[in-house]
Amino acid sequence: xxxxxQPDIHITVSEGASLELRCNYSYGATPYLFWYVQSPGQGLxxxxxxxxxxxxxxxxxxxxxxxxxxxxxxxLRKPSVHWSDAAEYFCAVGGSGNTGxxxxxxxxxxxxxx
Amino acid sequence: NAGVxxxxxxRILKIGQSMTLQCAQDMNHNYMYWYRQDPGMGLxxxxxxxGAGITDKGEVPNGYNVSRSTTEDFPLxxxxxxxxxxSVYFCASSYSGxxxxxxxxxxxxxxxxxxx
Numbered sequence: 405x406x407x408x409x410q411p412d413i414h415i416t417v418s419e420g421a422s423l424e425l426r427c428n429y430s431y432g433a434t435p436y437l438f439w440y441v442q443s444p445g446q447g448l449x450x451x452x453x454x455x456x457x458x459x460x461x462x463x464x465x466x467x468x469x470x471x472x473x474x475x476x477x478x479x480l481r482k483p484s485v486h487w488s489d490a491a492e493y494f495c496a497v498g499g500s501g502n503t504g505x506x507x508x509x510x511x512x513x514x515x516x517x518x
Numbered sequence: 519n520a521g522v523x524x525x526x527x528x529r530i531l532k533i534g535q536s537m538t539l540q541c542a543q544d545m546n547h548n549y550m551y552w553y554r555q556d557p558g559m560g561l562x563x564x565x566x567x568x569g570a571g572i573t574d575k576g577e578v579p580n581g582y583n584v585s586r587s588t589t590e591d592f593p594l595x596x597x598x599x600x601x602x603x604x605s606v607y608f609c610a611s612s613y614s615g616x617x618x619x620x621x622x623x624x625x626x627x628x629x630x631x632x633x634x
C-alpha cells in the first residue's frame with residue numbers, strides 16, 4: 405500500500421538559515437509527488453510537484469525538492485528561510501488509478517525564530 | 519474566479535445532530551474530494567467524486583455521505599454527529615485524475631467542526 409512518512413513533526417530554524425524537510429514514500433511504481441503548505445487557518449497551497457524527468461524540481465516561494473528513487477525520498481529545501489515561511493508542510497503521493505487521490509504525510513510544522 | 523468555497527467556516531453540533539458541509543468550485547473541475555484533518559494525522563480522504571453522479575469511498579467514509587448532482591457542488595452530509603467527527607474538513611478539486619496528467623488539487627479554506 406502507498407504511504408508517506410514525514411519523520412519530523414516539528415522543526416525550528418532561524419530566519420535566514422537553510423531548511424530541509426524530509427519526506428519518504430512507499431509506492432510500487434513511478435510516484436507522483438507533491439509538497440503542499442498550509443498557513444494557519446488556511447487551506448493547502450501547492451508548492452511543487454514531481455511527475456517525471458529532472459529529479460530536482462523548483463516551486464513557488466523559493467522552494468525546491470529533489471526526488472531520489474534509491475532512497476524513496478522527496479525532501480523539500482530552501483536556502484534561506486523567511487519568517488513568513490512558518491507554516492505546516494505536507495508531502496503527498498499520488499495514488500493508483502485514474503482518481504487523482506492523494507495520500508498525505510502527517511505534516512511538519514515549521515517555526516522560524518527571528 | 520472564487521476557486522473552491524466552503525460553508526460554513528465554523529460549526530458546533532450536539533451529538534446526534536445532522537448537518538451538511540457545502541463545497542462548490544467554479545473552475546469546471548470534474549474531480550472533487552473531501553478530507554478531514556486531525557492534529558498530527560495529516561489529511562485523510564473521506565469521499566471523492568470523478569464526475570457528476572459518480573462518488574466513491576475514501577479511507578475514512580464511515581459516518582458520512584456525499585452526493586454530486588452537478589459538476590460545481592459536492593456536499594458532505596453528517597447524519598448522526600459524534601465527538602469523533604470533531605475535525606477540520608477540507609474540500610478540494612482537480613481538473614483530471616488521469617495518470618499521465620496528474621493535476622494539482624485546489625483546496626478550500628476548510629470548515630472547523632466541533633461535536634459536543
